[in-house]
Amino acid sequence: MLPPTTPEETPRTTHVLRPHHIAILSVFILVLREPPSPTFNLHIWRVLAREIAETRPPRSFEQLIQTIISGPYEYADENIKMGRGLRNVPKHLYTHDGMSQFFADVIAFVPERDDEAGRSVLAGNYAVERRSYFGLFIRRCYLSFFKLSWRGSIKLLADYKNWVEGKETGYNLRPTDRDGGLLLVPTLSDEQNQAQMDPYERYENAVKVGDVHSAIENLRRFFDQQFSQTDESGLTQHALLNLARLHYSLGEFQAAGSAAEEALKLARNANDALTALHCNKHRLIPASSSPGSNISATVKPNTPPLEVLYEVQKGIATGDSLRAAFRRLYQSIGCGDASYADSTEAKWARHAAQATLWTYAGVESLAQTHENIVIAFTGAGDDDSRLNALRAKARRMVRQGNCGGALMVLLDPETWRGLTLRQYGFWASDVWKALFETAKRRRQESLISDVLIPRRPGHAPLPQALAHRMDFPHKHNEVVAEKIARRLMDDKEYAQALTHILDALWSSEYRGTWTYHRLAVVQLAEVSTEFGMAARGRRIIEGCLPQILNGDDIEIRAYACHTLARCIIAESWSQDDPKAKPPPAKQVAALEEAIPFLQVAETDYNQIGVYTERLHVIYTLSVVHHNIALGLQAMVADGDETMVTPDTSVEWGTDRAALEAKAKQMMNERDRMAEMYMEVDKMRKEVSSMGADEELKAVLDTVVKVGAAINRVPP
Structure with a gap:
């Protein structure tokens, strides 16, 4: 039988x-x-x-x-x-x-x-x-x-x-x-009435366009069909599991938790272990006050790889360290290798997760490699892994000042074709953020207030773990701490800013998010300079300078080089008597040592279009060249024969002609910096007063048309 x-x-x-x-x-x-x-x-x-x-x-x-x-x-x-x-x-x-x-x-x-x-x-x-x-x-x-x-x-x-x-x-x-x-x-x-796929197809279409009532109704119709010769199909737990996923994707976490709990009971009664694992992973995480406490320590047999991979997202969102996230990632890889049904989708999801983790860890080259793998081997559609890789690539371009390239990536039909309504929310937000960040750097206040803010896309529903992020103190979120510190530093409240900088340093070092750690280090060096500890600030920056100078984030590199130059200049005054003026030769040596870092900062700020900070750097360069010329002239007058500048082995006291020629060259550089300052300031005023051009309006209209196409509503 x-x-x-x-x-x-x-x-x-x-x-x-x-x-x-x-x-x-x-x-x-x-x-x-x-x-x-x-x-x-x-x-x-x-x-x-x-x-x-x-x-x-x-x-x-x-x-x-x-x-x-x-x-x-x-x-x-x-x-x-x-x-x-x-x-x-x-x-x-x-x-x-x-x-x-x-x-x-x-x-x-x-x-x-x-x-x-x-x-x-x-x-x-x-x-x-x-x-x-x-x-x-x-x-x-x-x-x-x-x-x-x-x-x-x-x-x-x-x-x-x-x-x-x-x-x-x-x-x-x-x-x-x-x-x-x-x-x-x-x-x-x-x-006989056999089960048909049409209701489930209508359910998926309703999910894509955000029609909740139609989605729930078609899901019920699909699982109410007769799948076998018996009266009880045994698939009720699958219906509730799909319902939980639907509520979860829409941000309805309480309804998702209730459906997952009921599906878990039915799956256990039906001895459906695999469905029970899925249901258990979809239950809401409880509120907690310590990072990482919601992550289970062991992986049960036959656990789906994607469910283990989801623990990585929960760990990052709840303040866990990257070490634990990488451990979960390797467990997901092991589950995929042990499972005969490991899907290709899970493989690309693991590559996308690795790209995100390496970005947090500050290793952009590895992150780009994994992103390129996902983009190369996936096609257009509603694949979250491909969308996340393209969004990360676009965000990196915006950070590097290439807003046009970022928009080309995001507006490519291969990027937005086949997206669901939830994915469209993330995609539209990234397009808007690319325009907003560029306008913010250029200080285009009228463009931001009159055009971008009124046309800001609606917020997409937060993932389940991210909804609990505010349950944790700010010290577990280095991004928030650094933003607060930056605002206080702009207001000259350095003592209060120091507290948030130290919180950011502690959090980023604990979690291993070295990208944010380097930014906090530069902020600490700037505060140290304001407190008269320029030498300490210089040593702090030089400790992570090799990782900053590789250009993974040129905005941080420009900020670090400008701060390091300020530390070098201030250090020459603070080593001996702060009130006494240093010798001319020593002052000239320190100023010339700061020039290369100021030039790097000026070039980087020019590339990313930050005109205000670029003006500060150009002004500092002009002052540095002016003071070098004055120092050289003082050395000629004093007949100093002992000091040697960093860029030459000529003792100025034995070659006064070279000394005078160098002073004249510095004066010319000072005048050139002054002219550049006027040109950049004029450009800044023109750019800041610019409104929305036809190209920007076309980009915003494209975002609206894509949304209308996804909703199947004529624009």
């Missing part, structure tokens, strides 16, 4: 003969009667295998022909012959006799019986085994045609003729619609 089959193993008991099935059978006849060359024959069988699988909507008649004849170019003659043969087939099938003879010719390639060992008998003209993938398809189509009544045959002929002409007919017929005289010999399975 055979064991009972599960709902997933239950085969489809009904079959409706569609027009494209006849076209596929015509390809069988042409290939089996006159087999082409092996390479072209392999191409045709691959196309037939994909069409029979029906994993995608069937191709039209012309599309099927184009796919068949698009084989290897070295067999152009066979391609043309096959295309001509397929186009000549329909005219022989527009009559009942022609269609009947067609199916008789097709079934002739399949044996009618098996031998004693159960193998198909391939004698005579038989070319396809009865129980093979293609043999089962041919026999199924033949039996479906054999069961048709005269009325059913007339409808099939009419539908096939219209389909060949390019009309979509013959696909609105359901298996249970055939009891109205279309079948000559209806069976018991033809009269």
